[in-house]
Amino acid sequence: MITARLDSEDDFDGWRAQCRGLLRLGAKPADVVWQIGAQRTDLFANPDSATEALPIAVPKGFAELSRSVICHNDPERFGLLFQLLIDLKAGRRHMGDRADPLLRKLDIMAKTVRRDIHKMRAFVRFRRIEDDGDEHFIAWFEPEHHIVRRNASFFVRRFAGMRWSILTPQLSIYWDKDKLLEGPAARKEDAPSEDAIEAQWKTYYGSTFNPARLKVKAMLKEMPKKYWHNMPETALVSELIQSARNRELAMIEKETTVPVADTLQSLQAEAARCRRCPLFGPATQIVFGEGPQRAKLMFVGEQPGDQEDMQGRPFVGPAGQIFDTALTQAGLDRSQAYVTNAVKHFKFKPEGKRRIHERPNVGEVNHCRWWLKREIEMVQPDLIVALGATAARSLTGRNVAITTIRGNILESEEGVPVLVTIHPSYLLRLPDADKAAQERRNFVADLKQARDRLEKLQIAAT
Known part of the structure; x- marks a missing residue:
């Protein structure tokens, strides 16, 4: 037996280094005991770790999957990933095989970890x-x-x-x-059990609670009871649920009930009154996202352009036409996706009768991030495609270089996987016809990657 030591339960770098040494030794998963810290896990295991490194070329997607699975609490995760690595290198498994039982199990573990990450950020x-x-x-x-x-x-x-x-x-x-x-x-x-502003927070939460929108099952799914004891506002939840019907009837009597409309429509109406940044002034109107209330796939661009500003819909101008064509070629249905922008108003510089696009600055992107966050929470996508650097920054909170990160999966601040690609307007600016044609093919390939990953996530969830 061989002992492979890791510094901590989530030691991805250590696990990767151990795998390199184990591959050099020709070790099999059954030969390896994975040990966290100095505590021995097997009295018969060889105490010498496999530390000599051997470079590993892994298929695209394996490293991302491994980084998530390593954070799972299943003690078998290290061995399962090592088995997958061995089989991938031997050609016995393929990352694109959606029916593979081991891959499906690891995908489910990764999704569970991502959900736990999101819960921590939310609660x-x-x-x-x-x-x-x-x-x-x-x-x-x-x-x-x-x-x-x-x-x-x-x-x-x-x-x-x-x-x-x-x-x-x-x-x-x-x-x-x-x-x-x-x-x-x-x-x-x-940890402190309460603080001076807790009473104010409870008052605020109780006053903003809308009984007309109460859906207990949906609330418990998104906010399980095990998190309640750490959240001051949940002390009010039971009482608010019990009194919800009476409060709703009282609202109806006063004719102050929020209109029974699609939630995204209500959010759009709210956003139309936004004055967080000065972009609302010169713009014709807000250009909000469009698509199903629940969509597995979300696209986020930079901001509306001239035609979008006039029509009030995202991606309907020249870049939108390229976008629609590429979606069709990639086998994606736009009507099944939610399409929006990081910034909701058109920023431009007037030149005569023309309005020339100007990139929104960091402050404007940050001001609009609140609306994008609400869209993500309502749509609940399994995958987001960031169209360009501005969208990627808004979603992840950090600057990225599209040329180096394109085609990679990052993570939004809400814990949703984000596939980064170009903005279709980039294709309009390429003067060389051959390069433009190649870049269009690359763009379609990125969208196909999004399609394949989405299908893989859906199969893993079944």
Whole structure:
């Protein structure tokens, strides 16, 4: 037996290094005992790890799958991934084989991890304390899987200007406004149970609760009860559910009920009144997303253009025509997807009678991110395609170079996989006909990749 040691439960780099050494030794999965830290897991295992590295060429998608599965709590995950790696290199399995039982199992594990990541981002609640005259915000969370380190960068980006700690039974992370530190596992008693503004938060939550939109089963699916004890607003949930019908009737009597319309339509009406940035002034109208209320696939572009601004619909101008053609060639139905933009108003510079497109700046993208987040939450896509660098930045919170990241899968701040490709307007700007034709083929290939990945996710979910 061979002992392969890892520093932690989510040690992807260590697992990859061990796999290189194990492949060099010709080891089989049954020969390997995976050990976390210094604790021996098998009294008969050889204590010498396989540390000598051998470069590995892996198929596209394997590294992404592995990074997610490593964070799962299944103790067999390391061996399952190693088995898949061996079989891929021997040609006995293929990443595109949607019927392969091992791949399906690993895909489900990866999806479970991504969902846990999203739950942490949605349900962490910080409470404020005074620490040496400075504010310190502390949260308690109990993840199902080993996602804390992987999720840390999200909280650093989102709460960069405040000092905070997230305590979990696995480990703790601490941000001091300059660097991220890691600490030991904690107990729930180590976190404050309430803070001074908790009563105000409950008052706000209760006043914004809309009984006309209450769907208990949907709410419990998205916000399971096990998270409630960490969230101050959920102390009101039972009472609000019980009184929902009476409150709804009272709203009807006062004629203040929110119109019973499609939720996305209501959101669009709300967004039409947005004054978060000055782009609403010169634009003709807001150009909101369109598509089904629930769509497995979402496309996010940069911003509406001249024709979109006039018609009030996304991707209907010259770039939209290229987009529609490419979708058809890739075997995708636009009517089944949700199509929107990172920025909802047309930003332009007038030149005579023409309006010349101007790229939105970071502030404008950030102001509009709130609306995009709401769209993602309502549509609940399994996959998002980012059309261009602005869309990719809005979705992931970081700058990306399309030339280097194109075709790769990133992750949105909501935990949804994001496939990055070009914006179709890029194809309109290519003067060389041969290059333009090749780039169009590349664009269709990217959309086919999105189609294939979506089908794979749907099969894994069945």
